[in-house]
Amino acid sequence: SGSEMGFRPFDPERSFFSYPTSLHIEELSASIVRSHRETTQYRAEELQALRWKVFSREEIHAYQSKSVDEMWQHCAVRLTDAVQYVVEFAKRIPGFRQLCQNDQIALLKSGSMEVVLVRMSRMFNTENNTVFFDCKFAGTELFKSLACGDLIAALFDFAHNLCALRLTEQQMAVFTALVLLNADRPCLEDRERVQRVRRDVELALSHILHKDNQESLLHKLYQRVPVLKSLCALHIEKLRWFRQLYPLTVHSLFPPLYKELFG
Ligand code: CLR
Numbered sequence: 001s002g003s004e005m006g007f008r009p010f011d012p013e014r015s016f017f018s019y020p021t022s023l024h025i026e027e028l029s030a031s032i033v034r035s036h037r038e039t040t041q042y043r044a045e046e047l048q049a050l051r052w053k054v055f056s057r058e059e060i061h062a063y064q065s066k067s068v069d070e071m072w073q074h075c076a077v078r079l080t081d082a083v084q085y086v087v088e089f090a091k092r093i094p095g096f097r098q099l100c101q102n103d104q105i106a107l108l109k110s111g112s113m114e115v116v117l118v119r120m121s122r123m124f125n126t127e128n129n130t131v132f133f134d135c136k137f138a139g140t141e142l143f144k145s146l147a148c149g150d151l152i153a154a155l156f157d158f159a160h161n162l163c164a165l166r167l168t169e170q171q172m173a174v175f176t177a178l179v180l181l182n183a184d185r186p187c188l189e190d191r192e193r194v195q196r197v198r199r200d201v202e203l204a205l206s207h208i209l210h211k212d213n214q215e216s217l218l219h220k221l222y223q224r225v226p227v228l229k230s231l232c233a234l235h236i237e238k239l240r241w242f243r244q245l246y247p248l249t250v251h252s253l254f255p256p257l258y259k260e261l262f263g
Pocket residue numbers: 040041072075076078079082116117119120121123131132133143146148151152155235238
């Protein structure tokens with residue numbers, strides 16, 4: 001019965017044998033939300049308080065004066081930090097660690113950057129189109145020396161549009177779990193198992209949106225998924241271009257995890 005369940009440790013495989021109850025789904029949401037909270041570098045309130053901190057003209061100029069490879073390396077390190085937190089988040093999603101190692105890696109390879117981009121919207125200020133980077137808010141012009149203005153513009157555009165949905169932390173937490181648990185990823189050994197873990201997270205998202213009286217968000221969120229995929233493809237394309245120009249920088253100065261995931 002439901003009341004009995006509350007005292008048992010959370011068992012992600014429970015839904016294998018029995019129909020998921022709303023208590024099971026509530027526990028799952030709560031667990032994902034906690035994992036999200038524990039693995040985002042900054043809390044929403046902290047970010048709110050930092051909104052006024054923007055880079056000065058001189059600071060922007062200093063970033064713009066960096067060489068292409070220096071700026072790429074710098075951003076690759078920052079991006080890898082963010083990915084590392086997403087890996088930690090994934091490990092704390094009920095059911096994720098029970099997937100075989102190969103499938104965990106396959107999901108992270110294709111999904112971690114997508115989650116970073118969803119998380120980017122928490123770090124985005126739509127009033128001046130800036131993102132929190134190196135402890136202050138930065139506009140697209142700060143990234144000029146990367147020489148991939150189209151990618152940067154597309155990433156900022158995505159963050160801006162996602163911000164417009166005004167997701168709560170709970171909604172974002174469960175949505176990012178869903179982004180990771182994508183049973184259509186290439187190279188999965190046990191798709192059915194991923195699908196089973198995913199199914200309960202889908203129920204959790206519907207449940208949250210129902211409680212928030214925002215069911216129309218579901219469709220809007222699912223609409224962003226192919227956009228995420230194309231942004232990640234563009235990122236990989238830019239990395240290939242950069243690697244051709246600066247193979248040694250990538251080889252010896254980029255974080256190993258970055259190369260493992262995108263290289
Ligand atoms: C995303 C949300 C994470 C924290 C975080 C860390 C690094 C940031 C990233 C966020 C947003 C995108 C970002 C990145 C560093 C560089 C990258 C600003 C805020 C820009 C867009 C440049 C990408 C360059 C690639 C071509 C390497 O919780």
